[in-house]
Amino acid sequence: MQKLVIIGAGMASGRMLEHIHETDPAAFSVTIFNAEPRGNYNRIMLSPVLAGDRSFEEIITHDDDWYAQNKVTTRFGERVTGIDRERKVVIGEQGEVPYDKLILATGSTPFIIPVPGHDLPGVVGYRDLEDTNAMIDAAANQGASAVVIGGGLLGLEAAAGLRMRGMEVTVLHIAGHLMDRQLDEAAGYLLKLDLEKRGIKVMTEANTKAIVGEGKAEKVLLDDGTELAADIVVMAAGIRPAGQLGQQAGLEMGRAIKVNAQMQTSDPDIYAVGECVEFDENIFGLVAPLYDQAKVLANTLLGQEDAFTVRELSTKLKVTGCDLFSAGDFAEGEGREDIVFRDPKRRVYKRLIVEDDKLIGAVMYGDTADSNWFFGLIKDGTNIEEMRETLIFGPSFQGGGAAASDPLAAVAALPLDAEICGCNGVCKGDIISAIEGGVTTLDGVRMTTKASASCGTCTGLVEQVLAVSLGDGFEISKEKPVCKCTDLTHEDVRRLIKSQELKSQPAVWQELAWKTPNGCHVCRPAINYYLISDWPLEYQDDLQSRFVNERNHANIQKDGTYSVMPRMWGGMTTPDELIAVANAAKKFNAAVKVTGGQRIDLLGIKKEDLPAIWSDLNEAGMVSGHAYTKGLRTVKTCVGTDWCRFGTQDSTGLGIKLEKKLWGSWTPHKVKLGVSGCPRNCAEATCKDIGIICVDSGYQISVAGAAGMDVKMTESLVDVATEAEVEEWVSAFMQLYRENAKYLDRAYKWVDKVGLDWVKEELSNPDTRKALVERFDISQSVYRKDPWADHIRNRSEQYQHLADLTEEAVA
């Protein structure tokens, strides 16, 4: 009988032993080592043990009786210190064991992030029963806090388990959304909501700086200065194959122990299985491929032909009540098409990724009933061309005839008790009754039944019911939706962002039932602006949702170079500033242009030189002129009472004050100001978005002018006596415009829509004005800063070439 020695009693080797004993129990005399003082248990069920949803006894797969019955010699609790391939012996702490065939099943070890304090007592990985017990023991201290580093599968299961045991739990995840390897941003958003509902605090983009404490972990410090109390710190930042024994034995290694399709290592008598192997450049962490390997290895050892192949995997999170599914490839890419279904009320999100008429990936949250069917389509590479239109609705909808592919037919086929508006519980029959009662418009349905009056995501459906019922008698709303990603108008979206307190892009996509995973080039800039405008403190500006000029904080020119324009407050400058501008122009070989906005434009700057030229100008005290933004551009002034014989007020001084108050703010479109010192209007203030004309009695404030594609004179807003009042009214007008206008509507277009009378009425109320100014100031506390300085400090690399081929060639 051949001597088979196994190092590691994990799930892979356990399954392999089962196969061998089922097929030919007399084939080998088996000895099994395990560093843990126990045999095989279902390791993936440690999370439910931590949560108390399982007992450890329930997850033991092979107990002492099993090993005894199958005549397996166990060396549990004994580490293997080496392998002597010459003599074909395994060297254990308690002595040597000879082998004919050896199997390495050493599994993996948790990756411990090497931050200061990672070796303090109270910092645990999450791999085995000892780790699980350490966490359970920590939870015995009522009111204790836990920090889980890592928002992947294991980390979240640990967090949910610790929370169930009563701990205050914070999850730190370095990426922008949870489970970023398995889920897209939209599903990650829903998962975060679900976990927060369980009282778990989730921090994404969280960088751990250190773990500190007196003799044990007490706090976790983050890069941004956040301090989190921690009685226990769980490192769940991934696993690393434990291939050291193979390496020491001189086996061929990659990232792990290399094996062929028969699980054989570079030594023909040594095999490896499980998480410690590398096959075809793949390493493994989920259990399904481990079981496949175990079967292949058992067959190989028994002399039967078999070969391991890598197969598609799916993922399920073991947190009670969190229904998610992910499989295949869900990255965006050219030639790939997304099919998205969202149900905000049920918190459902489904996304299918199609390429070349085949389903290549699926992400689902909240409704995973059809996940196996989708997984089958992915695995089998089924051609889905004929069911593309209804694919997202799952297998039960295939072959559904006209109702399946024609939305109007589908609506017509709905029973009268089918719910149309989930928010207000309005059924199709209610809407039909309203229509029969004389209602012919969407607004009429809203007023009569409340359908579509809350979140508005059923608007399209309500319109379809109207269309089905009224035929030609109904005209779909002329107000256009934001883009093809949604049926909602800009106004709807603005209203809902406020009323539903949506504070992130994923929240908007999900809660407003966006039809695409992450919006498109049309809606993303608008949504980004609305979120900045409504939630300046909570929302983080998303550079990827900005046009190229705003991303790079410079205007791209037709030859691909950029123009750089420093701010000159109120059109005033100094000899030192001019010297700095001149030096920069020479150094970076710029063309120099004096603009109509009383500034100096440096043209022809290469993208990679932008940080350097900004750095030079910053050093001279100059900041971005925002000549590229949907925000405050320039404040044009005349010389006013300081120099002009006709000047009635200090127009230059007022212009500088206004510019210093308003700069940096983001607005729906660009905003230009002019301040003229007298009615002669040398600063051309009456064709600006906001114009101030100084007169002997004070200041005339007018708004909504234009001098571009449209030319329009400003209209009087108010006359005031003091500069302070000018600042107040101008700030309040800016904020009213910021909060209410549609993205890309200049002020004059917006005023034309809402009416100047409404604007005056709003701003005439001192309380409203004061509140608007307060909100503007809060926003400016975040955005009144020089973007150039921030980019020099934090984002210089985005301006560099991806690779310097010259240097590579030289090297």
Add this chain to the structure above:
Amino acid sequence: MNMHTLPVSDTFVRVAEVWVPKDGRLVHAEGDYAHSPAFAAASVAESFAKGEGLPGKVWESGKPIVLKEFDGSYFKRRDAAEEAGLTSAVAIPVFAEDTLKAVLVLFCSADADHMGAIEIWEYMEERLTLADGYYGGATRFEAASKNISFSHGQGLPGGVWSANTPILKRDIGRAGSFLRSEQAAEVGLKTGLGLPIPTPGDNVFVLTLLSALNTPIAHRFEIWDARPECVGATRQAQLIDGLCKREGALWAQQNPPVDPTMVSAWMGPIGKVLGTGLPYVQREGAGLPAGYTSMFALPIYHEADLAYVVACYL
């Protein structure tokens, strides 16, 4: 394990019965009174108006009720119950949105040999606090329960509340495993079953049945997921968790589950709950797992849809 039938008398729950609304009253639908025929006779002849007796009180109040003693209460079948050795009861309403579908009443017998706890947790100021509970002789555990509250996701009640899912917890007597583990261990409590009890309005109720090793609530527990988002549009359910004194763990051993145990409407006792949408009680007959003679099952709704079925086998 031996294959003979497990003794019924050693379970904490002794009698289960179902009352359904009919013509403005709650009428007897089903019951398992095997060891107390007199109580059975008293029950099948009974019906309750709203506010009358224990089922009627549950109907009226729209929430679960624990009746710690029958003497001096509104309980109508006191003599028969006492004669049957029953000491307490919990009545659980089954609501589909605002509609009362049924009331399931479980009767317990607690003495020196029968230990267990039944608790009702109610939402109050962002937490769940004890609204009512029956603890038999477990006075220290009772005191600990009165002094504790749970936030969202915390402990068994908080976990059930946040997940809106029935949860079966093991080893609740182990330190660190359960917030009241020390007191639970003293009285031998081993397993906890937490159930969300939907009621009309915004209030939140969670029922916990805590089971001792020697006198468990039941010998076998099953939790079936019947939500369309889990099992699809067809009326069926998937076994997602369970424990059996005879068979051990009943849950899928792989993740994601491979060929999970499924049951369709009208297939066996669970299928009957799926088909009718009502609680179900069965004594003997086909469909019971080997070695069991009695079971009761409770449907749990999410709004108007049947979402879960929890089954206990005695």
